[in-house]
Amino acid sequence: MASRRPSALDGPMTGVGSRRASELSSRRPSIDPSKLVPMDKFSVSSIPEPPPSFSSSPPVHSHYKTYSFVPPVAMTLLVHDFNVVFVGAGNIMFGSDEGPWNHSFRFEHKLGPRLKVVALIDPAVDRATAVLAKKCETFVRSAYENTRVFRTLDDFVKNLSKKDTPRAFVIGSPPMYRGTTQPGRDIELQILKHFPGIALFVEKPVATGPSNEIEEGFKVAKTINDNATICSVGYMLRYLKAVQMMKQIIDENNLTVMTTIARYACAYEAIAKPDWWNKSKSAGPIIEQGTHFCDLSRYFGGEVDISTVVAHSLEWDENAGHLSKLNVDETAIPPEDRIPRVTSATWKYESGAVGNFIHVVALQGHDYSCELEVYADGYQLKLVNPYVQPVLYVRKPGNDHEEVHKFPDDDPFFSEISVWIDNIEDIEEDPDTAQILCSYEDACRSYQLTWAIREASERSRDEHRKAKKATTPTA
Numbered sequence: 001m002a003s004r005r006p007s008a009l010d011g012p013m014t015g016v017g018s019r020r021a022s023e024l025s026s027r028r029p030s031i032d033p034s035k036l037v038p039m040d041k042f043s044v045s046s047i048p049e050p051p052p053s054f055s056s057s058p059p060v061h062s063h064y065k066t067y068s069f070v071p072p073v074a075m076t077l078l079v080h081d082f083n084v085v086f087v088g089a090g091n092i093m094f095g096s097d098e099g100p101w102n103h104s105f106r107f108e109h110k111l112g113p114r115l116k117v118v119a120l121i122d123p124a125v126d127r128a129t130a131v132l133a134k135k136c137e138t139f140v141r142s143a144y145e146n147t148r149v150f151r152t153l154d155d156f157v158k159n160l161s162k163k164d165t166p167r168a169f170v171i172g173s174p175p176m177y178r179g180t181t182q183p184g185r186d187i188e189l190q191i192l193k194h195f196p197g198i199a200l201f202v203e204k205p206v207a208t209g210p211s212n213e214i215e216e217g218f219k220v221a222k223t224i225n226d227n228a229t230i231c232s233v234g235y236m237l238r239y240l241k242a243v244q245m246m247k248q249i250i251d252e253n254n255l256t257v258m259t260t261i262a263r264y265a266c267a268y269e270a271i272a273k274p275d276w277w278n279k280s281k282s283a284g285p286i287i288e289q290g291t292h293f294c295d296l297s298r299y300f301g302g303e304v305d306i307s308t309v310v311a312h313s314l315e316w317d318e319n320a321g322h323l324s325k326l327n328v329d330e331t332a333i334p335p336e337d338r339i340p341r342v343t344s345a346t347w348k349y350e351s352g353a354v355g356n357f358i359h360v361v362a363l364q365g366h367d368y369s370c371e372l373e374v375y376a377d378g379y380q381l382k383l384v385n386p387y388v389q390p391v392l393y394v395r396k397p398g399n400d401h402e403e404v405h406k407f408p409d410d411d412p413f414f415s416e417i418s419v420w421i422d423n424i425e426d427i428e429e430d431p432d433t434a435q436i437l438c439s440y441e442d443a444c445r446s447y448q449l450t451w452a453i454r455e456a457s458e459r460s461r462d463e464h465r466k467a468k469k470a471t472t473p474t475a
C-alpha cells in the first residue's frame with residue numbers, strides 16, 4: 001500500500017474526554033478530491049503529437065462522461081513501453097452495455113501509445129481473439145496488434161520472450177478462479193511465483209468460494225505483502241471525488257463516525273447473466289454486487305466486529321419476493337441456489353459505531369438506486385447515485401440546510417487505474433494523488449463481511465422457516 005497521509009490519529013490522544021477521531025477509517029489513505037484528474041483533462045500544451053495509430057480518436061461513450069483521446073501527462077515523462085498482461089477477456093476488461101466498466105479503455109487513455117498488452121489470458125480463446133480483432137480495427141491498434149492469446153498463465157510463461165516481459169498483471173477473471181491457495185484457483189500466487197513482486201490489479205470480489213476458504217484469501221494477501229507487490233483491488237467507488245470529499249470532511253473536522261447506512265437497489269431487469277442469479281456460481285448478490293457498498297461502509301466505519309453481524313432476507317419463494325420481469329429462466333436454477341430479493345444487515349464496528357446495509361433486487365429498467373449515509377456528531381454526509389451521477393448532500397452543525405455537491409466529470413474507474421500505474425512508475429509528484437485506496441488485505445476484509453451477511457441472513461431464514469413450520473397447523 002502506498003504511504004499514507006498523516007491524520008489526527010497519528011498523534012497521541014490529548015487528555016481524558018478529548019474527542020476521539022474515527023478509528024481505522026480515517027487512518028486509511030485518502031486523496032484530495034480536487035486532485036483527482038478526469039481523464040479528459042490529462043493534457044499539457046507541450047505534449048508531442050501522438051503517433052498516427054493513436055491520433056484522431058472517435059469520442060467514446062462512458063456512463064460517467066464522453067471522452068476523446070488526449071495524450072496523458074505520463075507520456076511526456078516516460079517514453080518506454082508499458083507491458084501489461086490482461087487475465088480475462090470479459091466485460092470488465094473490454095466493456096459491455098451493462099455499465100461503465102472497461103479497463104482497456106482506461107489503460108489506453110492513461111498510457112497512450114506506450115500501452116502494450118503483451119498477452120491476453122483466457123480459456124475462451126475465441127472471445128479473446130474477437131475482442132483483440134475489434135481493437136485492432138481502431139486507433140488503439142498499436143496496443144493490441146502484437147497481443148498473444150493464451151489459455152493459461154503456464155502457457156504464457158512457457159512462451160515468454162524477453163521483450164514481452166510484463167510490468168503488471170490485471171486480473172479480471174471470474175472470482176471463482178482466484179483468491180485461494182488451491183491449484184487452478186490461485187492465479188495471484190502463480191503470477192507471483194513466476195514474477196516475484198510484479199504489480200497486480202485484481203477485480204472485486206477477491207474470491208467467491210465457500211466461506212471456509214476466506215482464510216486462504218488472507219494467505220494470498222500475506223504473500224502479496226511479503227513480496228512488496230504494488231497491488232490494488234477494484235473497489236473503484238473509493239476513488240469517487242464525492243467519496244474523497246466525504247473523507248476530507250471527516251478528517252478535517254476530526255469526526256467520529258457514528259453510523260453508516262447503505263442502500264443498494266439494483267435494476268434486476270437489466271441483469272441477464274444466469275450465473276448472477278445462482279448462488280452456487282456467483283455466491284449471491286451481497287458477495288458479488290453489494291460488496292461495493294459493504295466495502296464503502298468499511299471505508300468510513302472502520303473494521304467490523306464480524307461476530308456482531310445479523311441479517312434478514314426476503315426469499316424468492318416468499319409471496320413478497322415475486323419478480324415479474326426476470327430476464328433469466330430461474331426455474332433452471334436449483335431452488336436452494338436461487339437468490340434472495342432483499343437482504344438487510346446490521347453490525348457493530350470495532351469503534352462502537354453501527355453499520356446498516358440493505359441490498360434490494362426489485363427495480364426494473366436500467367439504473368440502480370444506491371445511497372450511502374454517514375453520520376457523525378452534527379454531520380450527515382449522503383452520497384446518492386454513485387454509479388450514474390454522484391451527488392453529495394452535506395448537512396453540518398449550526399444549520400439545517402443541506403449543501404449539494406455535484407461531480408459531473410468524475411470517472412473512478414480511470415482514477416483507480418491511473419493511481420495504480422503512477423505507483424508502478426513511481427510518479428509521486430504529489431503524494432496526495434498517488435494513494436492506492438484498497439489493498440488486497442483490505443479487500444479480503446470486505447469479502448469476509450459480505451460472507452458474514454449472507455450466512456447471518458441464511459441462519460435467520462432457516463430459523464424463520466422452522467418457526468413458521470412449527471406454528472402451521474397440520475391437516
Ligand SMILES: NC(=O)c1ccc[n+]([C@@H]2O[C@H](COP(=O)([O-])OP(=O)(O)OC[C@H]3O[C@@H](n4cnc5c(N)ncnc54)[C@H](O)[C@@H]3O)[C@@H](O)[C@H]2O)c1
Binds near residue numbers: 127288
Ligand atoms: N468493479 C466493477 O464495477 C466491476 C464490473 C464488472 C465486473 N467486475 C468484476 O470483474 C470480474 C469479471 O467479471 P466480467 O463481468 O468481466 O465477467 P465475464 O464473464 O464477462 O468475463 C470473464 C472472462 O474470464 C474468462 N475466464 C474464465 N476462467 C478464466 C481463467 N481461469 N483465467 C482467465 N480467464 C478466465 C472467461 O472466459 C471470460 O471471458 C468479476 O470479479 C466481476 O465481479 C467488476
